[in-house]
Structures are given as C-alpha cells and as structure tokens.
Amino acid sequence: MKLLVCISQTPDTTSKISFNADGTEFNAGGVQFIMNPYDEWYALVRACELREALGGTVVALNVGPAANETTIRKALAIGADEAVRIDCEPKGAGFVAKQIAEYARAENFDIIFFGKETIDHNGSEVGAMVAEHLDSPYVSYASKLELNGSTATLERDIEGGVEVVEIDLPFVLSAAKGMAEQRIPNMRGIMTARSKPLKEVPAVAFEDAAKAVQFNLPPAKAGVKLVQPDQMDELVRLLHEEAKVI
Amino acid sequence: MVLVFAESPRGQFKKAAFEAVTYGKKVADMLGTTCVALTLGSVKDAGELGRYGASRVLHVADAAFEHFDSQTYAAAISEVAKNNNASVVVLSHTSTGKSLAGRVAVRLNAGLVSGVNSLPTGNESTLRVKKSVFSGKAIAEYEITSAVKVVSLMGNAVKPESTGSPASVETVSVASAKGRIRVKSVKTQEGIVPLPEAEIVVSAGRGMKGPENWAMVEELATTLGATTACSRPVADAHWRPHHEHVGQTGIAIRPNLYIAIGISGAIQHLAGVNNSKVIVVINKDPEAPFFKAADYGVVGDLFEVVPRLNEAFKKFKAAH
Ligand SMILES: Cc1cc2nc3c(=O)[nH]c(=O)nc-3n(C[C@H](O)[C@H](O)[C@H](O)COP(=O)(O)OP(=O)(O)OC[C@H]3O[C@@H](n4cnc5c(N)ncnc54)[C@H](O)[C@@H]3O)c2cc1C
Ligand SMILES: Nc1ncnc2c1ncn2[C@@H]1O[C@H](COP(=O)(O)O)[C@@H](O)[C@H]1O
Numbered sequence: 001m002k003l004l005v006c007i008s009q010t011p012d013t014t015s016k017i018s019f020n021a022d023g024t025e026f027n028a029g030g031v032q033f034i035m036n037p038y039d040e041w042y043a044l045v046r047a048c049e050l051r052e053a054l055g056g057t058v059v060a061l062n063v064g065p066a067a068n069e070t071t072i073r074k075a076l077a078i079g080a081d082e083a084v085r086i087d088c089e090p091k092g093a094g095f096v097a098k099q100i101a102e103y104a105r106a107e108n109f110d111i112i113f114f115g116k117e118t119i120d121h122n123g124s125e126v127g128a129m130v131a132e133h134l135d136s137p138y139v140s141y142a143s144k145l146e147l148n149g150s151t152a153t154l155e156r157d158i159e160g161g162v163e164v165v166e167i168d169l170p171f172v173l174s175a176a177k178g179m180a181e182q183r184i185p186n187m188r189g190i191m192t193a194r195s196k197p198l199k200e201v202p203a204v205a206f207e208d209a210a211k212a213v214q215f216n217l218p219p220a221k222a223g224v225k226l227v228q229p230d231q232m233d234e235l236v237r238l239l240h241e242e243a244k245v246i
Numbered sequence: 247m248v249l250v251f252a253e254s255p256r257g258q259f260k261k262a263a264f265e266a267v268t269y270g271k272k273v274a275d276m277l278g279t280t281c282v283a284l285t286l287g288s289v290k291d292a293g294e295l296g297r298y299g300a301s302r303v304l305h306v307a308d309a310a311f312e313h314f315d316s317q318t319y320a321a322a323i324s325e326v327a328k329n330n331n332a333s334v335v336v337l338s339h340t341s342t343g344k345s346l347a348g349r350v351a352v353r354l355n356a357g358l359v360s361g362v363n364s365l366p367t368g369n370e371s372t373l374r375v376k377k378s379v380f381s382g383k384a385i386a387e388y389e390i391t392s393a394v395k396v397v398s399l400m401g402n403a404v405k406p407e408s409t410g411s412p413a414s415v416e417t418v419s420v421a422s423a424k425g426r427i428r429v430k431s432v433k434t435q436e437g438i439v440p441l442p443e444a445e446i447v448v449s450a451g452r453g454m455k456g457p458e459n460w461a462m463v464e465e466l467a468t469t470l471g472a473t474t475a476c477s478r479p480v481a482d483a484h485w486r487p488h489h490e491h492v493g494q495t496g497i498a499i500r501p502n503l504y505i506a507i508g509i510s511g512a513i514q515h516l517a518g519v520n521n522s523k524v525i526v527v528i529n530k531d532p533e534a535p536f537f538k539a540a541d542y543g544v545v546g547d548l549f550e551v552v553p554r555l556n557e558a559f560k561k562f563k564a565a566h
C-alpha cells in the first residue's frame with residue numbers, strides 16, 4: 001500500500017488576520033502556523049491507520065518553502081514514514097496542484113489524500129485538480145474510508161446526507177470530519193521523526209491564471225442591538241422591518 | 247458565452263442551480279453575451295432554467311450521468327464548453343461543484359476561483375471576482391486572466407430571479423464516458439432543507455443542558471420554516487446528529503438569519519457562521535463572545551426567552 005498525504009500549512013484558526021498597507025499581501029508577522037486541520041486530523045491519521053493495518057508506506061507531501069519543515073516534521077511525528085517538500089512559494093491552487101501532480105505521476109500511489117479544504121484559501125480546489133491531471137477518480141468530502149483488498153468503500157458528505165460509493169484503487173480523495181480521530185504525536189514519534197527522510201524536490205514552472213490581488217477585512221458589524229428578554233415582539237418587529245429577513 | 251452547469255441531484259434542480267443560472271445571466275449581461283445552461287442526466291423541467299435567464303438549455307441525457315462522478319461530469323462540461331466557445335463557466339460551490347471545479351479548470355486550462363460571493367467586475371480578458379477567505383475573516387479579490395474562466399458560486403450569495411420564460415431544451419451528446427465510481431446508496435434527510443441551502447437556521451449549543459430540552463428549538467424552527475443546527479460539543483456528545491454541526495470542522499453556512507441559542511461564540515464556531523446576513527444571539531452571559539459578532543442580542547435565560555420568541559413569531563406569522 002503506497003499512500004500519499006498532501007499537507008498544507010495555514011495560520012492557526014485563532015490568529016488575527018491582517019494585510020500589508022495596500023492590501024496586496026497577507027501579513028505573516030506574529031502569526032502562528034499549523035498543519036491544515038483537515039489534512040492532519042483526518043487525511044494523515046486515516047492514512048497512518050491503513051498503513052498500520054495493511055503495511056506499506058505513507059508519504060507526506062508539502063509544496064512550500066524550507067520554513068514549512070516544522071509542520072512537515074510534525075506529520076512524520078504523527079506517523080508518516082517519509083516526507084517530500086517541493087521547494088517554492090505555494091502560489092495558488094493551480095500552481096500547487098501542478099507540482100503535486102508532477103511528483104505523484106511517477107510514483108503510482110494507491111490513494112492520494114487531501115484535506116477537504118485549506119482554512120486560509122477555503123478553496124477545495126487542489127484535490128480535484130490533481131485528480132484531473134492524473135486522470136484519476138476523485139471522492140471529495142469523504143467522511144469514512146474502508147478498504148477491502150483493492151476496493152474501497154467511502155461515505156462522502158453531500159447536502160443533507162451522505163452518499164456511499166465504491167471504487168477500485170488507485171484514486172484521489174479529500175477528507176472531512178469523521179474519517180479519523182485527531183492524534184497527538186507522542187515522544188517516541190517526535191524522536192523518530194528526526195531521523196525519517198525528508199526529500200527536497202525542485203518545483204516545475206507553472207503560471208496560475210487566477211491570482212489574489214487584493215485583500216480586505218470584512219466591514220465591521222454595526223454592533224449588537226440588545227433587546228430585553230421580555231420584549232420578543234420587538235425583536236420580531238426589528239427582524240421584519242429593519243433587518244428584513246422574515 | 248457564459249456556460250452554467252445546473253446541477254440536478256437525483257433528477258431535480260435545487261436552489262443552487264437557480265442561483266447559478268441567475269448569476270450566469272448577470273455575468274453574461276455584464277460581458278454583453280448570452281447565458282447557456284447545461285444539465286446532465288435525467289431531470290424534470292429542464293426548460294425552467296430559462297426563467298432564470300438561460301437563453302438556451304442544453305441537456306445530455308446519457309444514462310452514464312444518472313450517478314455523479316466528477317470524472318465523467320467534468321469531461322462532459324468541458325466538452326460542451328469547448329464546443330460552444332464558452333468564455334466563463336459557472337458551477338455551484340456545493341459537494342458536486344467542489345469535486346468538479348478543479349477538474350473542469352484543468353481540462354480547460356482555465357483560472358479558477360471557487361466560492362465567489364458577488365458579481366464580478368472587469369471584462370472578457372480580465373475578470374475580477376471576490377470570495378471570503380480565512381474562514382470568513384477576510385475578503386479576497388482575484389483576477390482571472392485565462393481565455394476561459396471558471397468560477398463556482400457560494401450558496402445564498404445571490405437570490406434566484408425567475409423573471410424570464412422557459413427555454414426550449416436541446417439534447418446534445420458528448421463523448422461517451424464510463425465513470426469508475428459506483429454509487430451504492432444515498433442517504434438524505436427527507437423533508438428538511440439541507441443546512442447549506444437554508445435561509446433561516448436555528449442553532450443551539452451546550453447552554454441547552456441536554457438533548458431532552460431540544461423540543462423548544464425544533465418548535466421555533468418549525469414556526470420559522472428553519473433548519474436546525476448545533477455547536478460541535480453538542481454533536482460530539484450525541485445530543486444532536488453530526489450533520490447539524492456547524493463551524494470550522496462542521497459545515498460552513500451563510501443563511502439570511504442565524505439564531506444562536508446558548509452558544510458561546512468560540513472562534514471555531516464563528517468560522518462556519520459569520521457570513522450569515524443577520525445573527526441573533528440568545529445567551530444569559532452578557533460577556534459571551536458571540537455578542538460581538540451579533541446584529542441582535544438577548545441577554546437572558548434561553549429557557550424563558552426561546553418559548554417567548556416562538557410565541558412572538560407565531561403571532562407575526564398569523565398577522566402576515
Ligand atoms: C480545532 C477546533 C475546532 C473546532 N471546531 C468547532 C466547530 O466546527 N464548531 C463548533 O461549534 N465548535 C468548534 N470547536 C469548539 C469551540 O472552540 C467551542 O468549544 C464550542 O463551539 C463551544 O460550544 P458551545 O458554545 O455550545 O458551548 P459553551 O462554550 O459551553 O457555551 C455555552 C453557552 O451557553 C450559555 N448558556 C448556558 N446556560 C444558558 C441559559 N440557561 N440561557 C442562555 N444561555 C445559556 C453560556 O453562557 C455559554 O455562553 C472547535 C474547537 C477546536 C479546538
Ligand atoms: N501547499 C500545499 N502543499 C501540499 N498540499 C496542499 C497545499 N495546499 C493545499 N494542499 C492540499 O489541498 C487541499 C485543498 O486545498 P485548497 O484547494 O486550498 O482548499 C488541502 O487540504 C491539502 O491537502
């Protein structure tokens with residue numbers, strides 16, 4: 001079993017988001033970076049569980065600069081066997097997908113895992129792009145994955161329910177809540193992570209035709225209007241006449 | 247031409263399809279071109295898409311499209327886009343659209359922006375679109391410069407406008423494709439508007455004390471025709487089913503009205519709901535962080551406030 005888990009690095013959920021003065025670039029100063037939660041908790045952990053049950057190799061892959069190595073080492077500490085970093089600034093979904101596809105094409109992975117989305121771009125784009133580059137089936141928002149020989153059964157989240165699908169290896173998936181339980185790396189994991197291989201691969205050229213050019217903070221809320229708990233008719237009136245939502 | 251893929255899960259258009267066509271029509275008007283809708287698989291009343299602005303409706307009836315498979319769907323959409331010289335392809339940012347958008351973009355060599363939430367500006371060569379990023383904490387404007395541009399539209403970002411008349415439906419064929427995904431079963435809650443589509447959401451948290459108290463939340467939702475949601479610890483404790491869980495790890499929603507009952511408003515919860523148009527917070531703690539993100543607030547005991555609010559809505563509904 002050869003499994004690839006694509007991990008991205010994102011600002012911690014609780015960090016304050018700001019941009020440079022003309023709003024063209026994210027201000028990384030003072031921001032705590034983490035492994036994108038869906039990549040870590042669901043994709044990576046499920047891949048490690050499958051490897052533990054069936055044998056094989058889990059490769060963690062990040063497209064990013066050397067500064068991301070702390071995040072990559074964490075993936076190794078959680079259980080990935082080896083890691084690959086494609087050395088570049090991850091300039092957008094199209095660019096990142098191209099890098100991952102070029103690397104994965106030669107490696108013949110049985111399953112390529114993505115998170116359902118990154119919590120900074122909120123795109124849900126990269127997984128589908130890689131699947132298309134590799135002409136591979138893609139199951140997005142998978143909340144359950146079981147393997148039986150070379151056939152996988154997955155549940156995927158759809159609007160108001162789940163769809164159960166079956167697919168033969170190889171394929172690509174994006175992982176959502178339910179697929180696995182978060183793992184905290186233990187001391188042994190952290191120690192062995194230091195000696196696991198972390199390969200650096202050069203990036204290929206690719207021009208992304210969609211670029212973020214301007215960032216703004218959302219308009220500030222006017223502030224909460226408080227209504228007394230015994231004045232619910234007044235709240236209903238406000239929702240009808242002022243907010244116009246009922 | 248602007249091509250809109252109007253998705254029809256299990257043979258039926260949902261709101262997402264009407265929103266996408268409405269949006270596609272507005273983009274077409276802005277670019278001085280026409281809006282064409284595409285449907286795949288058997289579907290009822292495909293011509294209805296004309297009412298929302300499609301001047302033509304193309305229908306691929308092939309049985310291969312009865313079940314969703316992003317590989318075959320993306321191939322078909324891209325083929326139709328190429329054959330008709332589409333300059334913009336619009337999809338919905340739904341479970342279907344999220345599996346498709348990246349694939350279609352790769353096939354068409356197109357720049358992609360997913361989850362756009364407002365009308366674009368610019369022209370045929372450079373289109374500028376906006377979306378919410380950093381889990382609702384910022385708005386980004388993207389520039390798309392490829393010949394073909396792909397966008398997926400966030401739910402509830404535009405209101406479906408059905409002011410036109412039905413269009414005639416043209417059957418078209420695409421290269422036959424056999425998907426590799428076998429759909430075994432689909433389990434959905436019947437009779438409930440799924441959370442991502444709901445215009446009003448009534449949501450409750452740990453302040454409810456226990457699952458036995460949820461009747462008042464459901465009654466309020468029934469009065470308002472709303473869908474119910476909950477915070478993560480409530481789902482984790484199995485007080486409520488997991489599909490109701492909203493927030494960073496659950497579903498992200500943007501209803502017109504979000505009523506939060508006994509929820510503190512932690513940042514991970516807000517990440518899934520702060521794009522709601524209007525937020526009402528009911529909490530006994532005036533210091534609850536949710537009040538900072540709220541438009542209207544009631545500081546009080548939910549066990550008293552919620553039944554009163556339900557009565558007030560009932561009175562309002564009876565009078566309107
Ligand atoms: C990585 C991560 C991801 C997470 N993802 C999510 C997510 O997706 N969604 C999510 O919701 N949470 C998420 N959480 C959890 C989140 O941080 C909060 O712990 C959670 O949202 C709190 O739920 P709550 O507001 O229901 O409960 P509490 O924080 O316990 O709040 C209960 C509230 O009810 C009020 N209350 C109590 N009794 C009454 C009464 N009688 N009348 C009125 N008000 C009353 C209290 O004042 C309090 O404000 C995540 C956490 C982490 C670390
Ligand atoms: N720079 C990156 N390196 C490796 N994987 C990535 C990177 N960016 C995104 N991904 C993967 O693609 C998924 C979807 O990302 P997105 O399309 O940005 O929402 C993430 O959950 C990761 O699994």
